[in-house]
Amino acid sequence: xxxxxxxxxxxxxxxxxxxxxxxxxxxxxxxxxxxxxxxxxxxxxxxxxxxxxxxxxxxxxxxxxxxxxxxxxxxxxxxxxxxxxxxxxxxxxxxxxxxxxxxxxxxxxxxxxxxxxxxxxxxxxxxxxxxxxxxxxxxxxxxxxxxxxxxxxxxxxxxxxxxxxxxxxxxxxxxxxxxxxxxxxxxxxxxxxxxxxxxxxxxxxxxxxxxxxxxxxxxxxxxxxxxxxxxxxxxxxxxxxxxxxxxxxxxxxxxxxx
Amino acid sequence: xxxxxxxxxxxxxxxxxxxxxxxxxxxxxxxxxxxxxxxxxxxxxxxxxxxxxxxxxxxxxxxxxxxxxxxxxxxxxxxxxxxxxxxxxxxxxxxxxxxxxxxxxxxxxxxxxxxxxxxxxxxxxxxxxxxxxxxxxxxxxxxxxxxxxxxxxxxxxxxxxxxxxxxxxxxxxxxxxxxxxxxxxxxxxxxxxxxxxxxxxxxxxxxxxxxxxxxxxxxxxxxxxxxxxxxxxxxxxxxxxxxxxxxxxxxxxxxxxxxxxxxxxxxxxxxxxxxxxxxxxxxxxxxxxxxxx
Numbered sequence: 001x002x003x004x005x006x007x008x009x010x011x012x013x014x015x016x017x018x019x020x021x022x023x024x025x026x027x028x029x030x031x032x033x034x035x036x037x038x039x040x041x042x043x044x045x046x047x048x049x050x051x052x053x054x055x056x057x058x059x060x061x062x063x064x065x066x067x068x069x070x071x072x073x074x075x076x077x078x079x080x081x082x083x084x085x086x087x088x089x090x091x092x093x094x095x096x097x098x099x100x101x102x103x104x105x106x107x108x109x110x111x112x113x114x115x116x117x118x119x120x121x122x123x124x125x126x127x128x129x130x131x132x133x134x135x136x137x138x139x140x141x142x143x144x145x146x147x148x149x150x151x152x153x154x155x156x157x158x159x160x161x162x163x164x165x166x167x168x169x170x171x172x173x174x175x176x177x178x179x180x181x182x183x184x185x186x187x188x189x190x191x192x193x194x195x196x197x198x199x200x201x202x203x204x205x206x207x208x209x210x211x212x213x214x215x216x217x218x219x220x221x222x223x224x225x226x227x228x229x230x231x232x233x234x235x236x237x238x239x240x241x242x243x244x245x246x247x248x249x250x251x252x253x254x255x256x257x258x
Numbered sequence: 259x260x261x262x263x264x265x266x267x268x269x270x271x272x273x274x275x276x277x278x279x280x281x282x283x284x285x286x287x288x289x290x291x292x293x294x295x296x297x298x299x300x301x302x303x304x305x306x307x308x309x310x311x312x313x314x315x316x317x318x319x320x321x322x323x324x325x326x327x328x329x330x331x332x333x334x335x336x337x338x339x340x341x342x343x344x345x346x347x348x349x350x351x352x353x354x355x356x357x358x359x360x361x362x363x364x365x366x367x368x369x370x371x372x373x374x375x376x377x378x379x380x381x382x383x384x385x386x387x388x389x390x391x392x393x394x395x396x397x398x399x400x401x402x403x404x405x406x407x408x409x410x411x412x413x414x415x416x417x418x419x420x421x422x423x424x425x426x427x428x429x430x431x432x433x434x435x436x437x438x439x440x441x442x443x444x445x446x447x448x449x450x451x452x453x454x455x456x457x458x459x460x461x462x463x464x465x466x467x468x469x470x471x472x473x474x475x476x477x478x479x480x481x482x483x484x485x486x487x488x489x490x491x492x493x494x495x496x497x498x499x500x501x502x503x504x505x506x507x508x509x510x511x512x513x514x515x516x517x518x519x520x521x522x523x524x525x526x527x528x529x530x531x532x533x534x535x536x537x538x539x540x541x542x543x544x545x546x547x548x549x550x551x
Contacts, residue, residue, distance in 0.1 A: 081454030
């Protein structure tokens, strides 16, 4: 197996005195899709924000493509541009049209000419069925469309790793599907992804590996099969029983191995 | 069993069309009634006030000294000339105020430790010039700086009076911009940073455009205030509208000139105020529609 594209070693993160991530170790291979699951507040989002260097870590190392990265790196913006991030609340720029949202970073960070950035952006929008919205402002789009634009905006920088932070949690149920579809297509295209998600059925279907976080620790990591049908840890089993029991119509067979 | 109303007949297309046709205002009895009430109460209030004031003992002499058509016509040209100076001061000062205000606000929103001295300066600046009465700043600079007799800098009270106004208003404008920056949610900055934009770029392309849009109404309101403040420079002597009115008044023992100057100011500030209202209403409507900006 080739070297992982992203390695996390002994990562600790605290807010004030409150330790939210402890000793996180994780290797992500190229083209691999890892789903982070766990209760709200378990540290999934914080981990993604740390990888994107939006948060300063207290200890540990993050290695991207063989190069250690940290939030005080001098080439911070170059690094960030190689790690795409999509947020729960879309965070599109409301004063810019869709195409301007998509081309802002290529133009300003990579220095691509406007005409080139636009044709590349339009091609991306076209591929994901949003080219007719290119000149619209975000507030004219549905939540699902906005989130798809946010994903495309991250893709426009051709990141090596894409981080998705509960990207369907703020959506109306009927719009979740279109966003999950785009993610499935990205997996098909070989994008390396790290997803924090509450969509267990989707995680099971798309993930190469699933990591269960509990109180800031990766308690268990394995294939979806292992995690969802035969979790080792009782905490994992409890969590899955609770969440899948509560998921309308989404009952997955959790073979309880008491 | 409670008596439920019988099921209603669905409206036919013609009825729906009629329902949706906009009615002329005067055909709506409720609107007509409220218009009549408004008219009547205006007549009562303003008529009553006019009757009260014109009935006072001194009204005759006040009318002669404040509302004299002859003096109005005679004083108008000079005051109009003076008013052009007010407009000129305004036109020069306002862009500088916006520039300094924006700069101060951006400095105060910055985070780098290296910029600490600049941040401290911005805080002192806004505190000082927002705290001191404008008139005092005008008097101090307008009389003080020319008295230093420094070579190579303009020494007229007009210039230093304008500088004083700029200092004072830019401190207010900085706070307005800063409030605007504060209303842009942190997630916008995070999204920009996640895309690899530097913190300067995030400010320039993502935060400021949204912040500035949101503070356009209070900024215009500041324009109205500035237009009036230019009159304060009169204490230094430049022949702007208020000063001209004062001169005319003391030469002719008649104060109609003040009314002239007042009307000139109002003729500029009222349209500005209405325009501000219009923008405020529009942004209010957008917000209630759930739109951004």
